[in-house]
Amino acid sequence: MTRVCLIGEDETTLQYELLSRETAREALATYDLERPFENSLSLRTVSVGAAVSLLNDLNWYLTRFVDEALVQEPSVSDEEWLSRPLARQLRNGDVEPEETAQFCKIYGLERIGAAPQSPDDSDAGAASGGGGSSDPDASPKAHNDRAPENGGPSSPPADDAGEDDADRSGAAGPTYRLVEPLYVRRTDGDLPDYDLRDVEDTLVVRLTEAEYSP
Known part of the structure; x- marks a missing residue:
């Protein structure tokens, strides 16, 4: 199974932003959602093609609302992730699995404590603004219910996402x-050690050459 992981922007509450909007909620409805990292959602799909779609x-x-969209394809690696552009190249046949390993970025993983409560309990009340008039889920009622912030409407009200939908993104553990x-x-098959700060673990994301050298 191919995994997808979405990492939210710092100023957003990702679970709320996705599960409170009908179109996104329906797209995610058939998946079991997990929260492996702070402000994230992950799920499993049947293939890299399904993940890209x-x-x-x-x-x-x-x-x-998303800072990083990552894909983990077992035929490439069971531990390292692909950036969205690299996953798209792999799906399209523009790159072979063995050609994806050269350019990478390594994130530090910092423990921040026990898993938070489900989004309807802890995230919805703290959801940030940023939706615009082009929101595909917008309706006159939804816009009337939103409080303006920084010149634009805020996120839809919490009751737009049912408790069952929000609860699906909870995850146990640290x-x-x-x-x-x-x-x-990568040089001779090896990556340098992560040395930007002391962390418990790391997460490797494989990149396209363009992402590595923007």
């Missing part, structure tokens, strides 16, 4: 945050 379906939300990516290049 799902990310395309969610693109409106990804551009507004919670980690991704910190300070280190951009590296």
